[in-house]
Amino acid sequence: MPLVKDMMDLESVHMAYLSESLDICFLSDEAQFIASIIEGILQCALDFRSCLTRGVWDITQDQGDLLGNISRINISQVHAIKQKFNKNLKELHLCYLKSPKHVEFGLSPFWGYLNYNEYYTDVGNEIGHYAFSV
Numbered sequence: 335m336p337l338v339k340d341m342m343d344l345e346s347v348h349m350a351y352l353s354e355s356l357d358i359c360f361l362s363d364e365a366q367f368i369a370s371i372i373e374g375i376l377q378c379a380l381d382f383r384s385c386l387t388r389g390v391w392d393i394t395q396d397q398g399d400l401l402g403n404i405s406r407i408n409i410s411q412v413h414a415i416k417q418k419f420n421k422n423l424k425e426l427h428l429c430y431l432k433s434p435k436h437v438e439f440g441l442s443p444f445w446g447y448l449n450y451n452e453y454y455t456d457v458g459n460e461i462g463h464y465a466f467s468v
Contacts, residue, residue: 354439358439358440360372360441360444365440365441367429368426368429368441371422371425371426371429372426374418374422375419375422375423375426377418378415378418378419378422381411381415381418382412382415382419385407385408385411385412385415386407423454426441426445426448427445427454429441430442430445
């Protein structure tokens with residue numbers, strides 16, 4: 335934490351804090367593209383959840399009805415969501431490849447958290463192979 339000597343220092347530290355906060359949250363003008371990709375990925379999660387009709391994964395139900403529950407899932411909708419997810423993940427990976435790697439905040443550490451188990455390590459052009467498959 336920088337030492338604040340006067341109001342000018344306080345303003346400078348505060349502006350640096352605000353700028354860093356915008357970068358952390360992908361809210362800066364430079365990070366809007368990344369934020370829109372992340373929003374797309376999160377929307378895919380919500381859309382996928384909507385594919386699962388109420389009670390499909392209710393564990394209190396009879397196991398014999400499990401196949402009937404699974405058949406109620408709209409597979410074509412799941413496939414479309416998977417394609418959107420893969421597209422967004424590829425775009426995010428391309429942004430990561432272009433981003434600075436040795437920064438405290440930003441896309442590089444975010445990708446590290448996203449890829450904590452190195453599931454997407456060799457994404458390259460084959461990211462669809464590693465992303466959830468139907």
